[in-house]
Amino acid sequence: MAKPAEKAFYRFLVLFFNCLLTFGSYFCFDIPSVLQDQFQGNLTCVNSTVTNGSDCVEGLGMSPQQYNLLYAIYAWTNAVVVILAGFLIDKLGNRFGVFLFSFLTVLGSAVFALGSHFKGTAYLLPLMLTGRLIFGSGNGSLTIVQNRITAFWFKGKELALAFGLTLAFSRLGSVLNFFLTQRVEAHFGIQWTLWGGTLLCVLGFLAAITVSALDKMGMRQLGLEGLIQQESKKVRFQDLRYLPVRYWLLVLTIMFFYNGVFPFVADASKFIQDKYSGYSQREAAYIAGAVYDSSLVLSATVGILIDSVGLRGVFAVGCAVLTLPVFALLAFTFVPPLVSTLWLGVTYSFAAASMWPSIPLVVPQATLGTAMGLATSVQMIGIGVCNLIVGQILGTESSDVKIPLERWQQVMFFMLANTIGCIVSSLILNIVDKRQGGTLNNTTKRSQETQEEPNEPPETSPLLGEENDHRAIN
Template identity: 30%
Template sequence: MAGSEERQGLLGDEDDRSLGGGQTAKGPGRPMLAICDPSHLLHRMVVLVLMCFLGFGSYFCYDNPAALQTELLQDLNLNTARFMQLYAWYSWPNVVLCFFGGFLIDRVFGIRVGTIIFSLFVCVGQIIFAAGALVNHFWLMEFGRFIFGIGGESLAVAQNTYAVSWFKGKALNLVFGLQLSMARVGSTVNMNVMGWVYSKVADLVGSPGHTTLGVSLMIASVTCFFSLICALVLGFLDKRAEKILSKEQGKTGEVIKLTDVKDFPFPLWLIFIVCVGYYVAIFPFIGLGQVFFIEKFNFSPAEARAVNSIVYIISAPASPVLGFLVDKTGRNVIWVIIAVITTLAAHMMLAFTFWNPWIAMSLLGVSYSLLACALWPMVAFVVPEHQLGTAYGFMQSIQNLGLALISMAAGAILDSRGYLVLEVFFCICICIALMALIVLYFVDYLRGGDLNLSPSARARLQKVATSDAE
C-alpha cells in the first residue's frame, strides 16, 4: 500500500486559478458563506479533512491480521503459512490493478463514482473477512481479503487524484504529506487498539474464540463504513464545485502503455530490484512481528503491538521532514544506500542480539521513511515523462507480486525453521537490494546520469537539455 501514495509527491506544482480564494457564487445575490464556497480556503479545508479520512478505514483494516496475530493463530488453529495468506490475497489483485486503476477512474467511472465503488470494495471485503471469522471459514476470510485488496490500492489512486484536483498549486505536496501521515495514523491506531477491542469483546462474549475474533473484525469495519461516508460526501462536494466553478473532474494523469516496458533503461530495472528487495523485508516482518516480540523478548501482547507499530508512528512525522531534506540536498542514491544499510543493521540487531527492540524498530522506522522519500522520485529521473505512468504502474505491480510471494515464503520459513532463519532471509533480501544499489551507483556514474546530483546541478543539466531541445 505504501508505493502508490509515496510516489504522488512528484506531481506538478502548477497554480489552479479556478480554486483560488476570493471568488463568490456565480450570478446575482449575496456571496455564499465561506464554508459553503468551493473557492474559499475554509471550504477546501473541509474537503481536505474528508480526503484524509477517505483512506483511513483501508489503512486501519489492512494490518488487522498483524494486530491480532496471536488471536488469529489460536482461535482459528492456523499455522503461520496460512496466516500470511491473508496478506498474499490482498496483494494478488494489485499485481494487475496497478495498471488499470487509473484507467478505470479516468475513462470508465470518473473520480467520484470510482472513489465510491472502491470504498464499497474495501467495506464489503472487510465485512466478508469478519464474517469468515464469525463462521470459522478461513477460505471466506481469504476471499474477503481479495475483495478488500481490489479496492485498497485503487482507492489510494483516487485519493491522490482528488488532492490534485482541489489543491493543484503550492499546497499540493503538503496535502500529500498530510494524507500520508493520516494513513500512518490509521495503521498505528489499528496496531494499538484492536487487541483492546478483542479483550473487551471476549469479556462480553464470555471467552476468546472465533466468534470473538469475528465480532472484533466487524467492529473494525466501522472505520471502512466511515470512509465510505467520506467518499459520498466528497463526491457531492466535488459535483457541487464543478457546477459553481465550472471545474472539470480530476484525472489521475497516468497514461499506461505496456509496450513501453521494452524501452525501460537498465537503471530503472535496478530500481525495481531495490524496491522489491527492500519492501519484502518490511511489510511481511511487521505482519509477523507481534509473536516475534512476545517469544524472543518476553513482551506482553500490548507491548508487542506497541513496538511493532513504531515504524508507522515514526513514519507519520518523519516522511515530510525527510522528504524536505532529500529535496534540498539531492544525492538520491546515497540517501537510499544509507536507508538500506540502516535497515540491514536493524534486522541484524533483531536477529542476533537481545538489545531492546525499540532501538532497532526506531531505526527501521526512520530508514523506511527515508527510502520512500528518495527511491520513488528516482523513477522520474531515468524515464521520459510520457512513460512515467507505465513505469510507476510496473513498479507497483512487481512490488505487490514480491509481497505476495514473500509473504507465503515467510510463513513457510517461520513454521519450519523459526524466527532466526526468517530474519536471515530478510537480511538476504535487503542485501540483494544493496547490491542492486551499488550497481546502480556505478552505472549512473558511468552514464553521466543525474540520479546522484545536487538540486542545483540537476537544474543546470535540465536547463541545458531544454535549450538543446529548443
C-alpha cells in the same frame, strides 16, 4: 480575482480528504498482526487450560501457514489488479477510481469480518481469504488513485511533503490499530473488532465522495478537465515498453525494501513474544507498531527535508544501508526489540518519502497511474512471495507453543537478503540516473522540476507539459 482552485489552501484541502481515503483500510490491513494469537489460537479453551506450558488462547484455529496466507493473498491480488487498475485510472480518471476501489475496501473488510463468525467450520478460511482478496483489490488500487491525485495537485510544489503527509495519515490508521485493537478485542471479541475495522473503511468511502467533488470542481475552475480527458485517451497499454530504465530500477528498489518491512511487521508481534521474555501480547503489538509510529511522526518532516535538498537517489541508498543493522540486531542479539522497530520506522520513513515521489519525476503524468500500478504490482508480488516463504520457514503446525528461535533467525536472514538486494538495485539506480542527467539527485529545492502548478494555463499544466511521444522518456 483568483479562483479558489488556484490558491494553496485548495490544494491542501484536497490533500486532507485524499489522505483520509486510506486511513481505515490501513487500520484494517494489520488487524491480523495485532491479533495473531487469536487468529492462530485454539477453537476452544476449556476452563482456561494450559497447554505445553503456554496459556491457552481461544481463537480461530489457523496454522501459521494459513495465517501468513491472509497476507499473501492480499499481496497477490494487488499484484494482479493494480496493473489494470492503474491503466483504467489513466483512461477513465480519478473519480472512477476513488468510488470503485474505496467501495471494494468496504466490501472486502465486511466479507473478512463475516468469515470470522464461521470458526470451526470449513467456511472460515475460504470466506476470510475471499474478503482479503476483495479488500486487496481495492486498497492497493486506491493507493494508486491517491498518489495520482497528490502528484497532480503538488507536482512542482511540496511533492515529497504531500506524499509524506499522505503516508502519515495512512500510518495513523496503522498506529491506532496497534494501540487499540487488542483492547477492543478483549472487550468485544474478534468478530466485532473486525466489524469495527469495516466501519472505518466506510469513512474512507465518504472521503472518496468528498475528494472526488473537490477534484472535479478544481479541474473545472482551472479549465483542465476536458484537456486531461483528451490526453488520457491517448494512453495505450503498449506504452509500458517505453518506461525508462530508471523507472524499473526504482521499482526493484521499492520491492526489495518493502519485502523487509511488511512481512516482518505481519509476524513481529509473535516473534517478540517468542524470543524476548516478559512481553504480553499487547506490549508486543505496541513494539511491532513502533515501525509505523516512527513513520507517523517523521513522514512530514522527512518530506520537507527531501523537497528542500533533493538527493532522492542518495536517500534511497542510505535508508537501505541503514536498515541492515535492524535485522542483524533481531537475528543475533537480545537488544530490546523496540530499538529495532523504531530504527526500521525511521528508515522506512526516508524510503517512502524518497522512492515513491521519484516515480512522477521519470515518467509522463498521463501514464502515471499505469506506472504506479505496475510498481505496486511488482512490490506486492515480492511481498506475497515473502509472506509465503516466512510461513514455510515458521512451520505449519498450530502455534500453541513458541516457534523455535532458529526458525525466527532464518526469517531475519531472509529479511537481510532482501535489504542487500535493495542496496544493490539503488546503487545501480544512482549510476544510471547520473548518466541520464541526474534528475533524482538534483540538489535545488524543487530538484529542478520545471512542471508548473495546476493553476497555470492548460498548455503548461502538469499533465500536459510532458512530451506526447512517450519514446522521449527514455
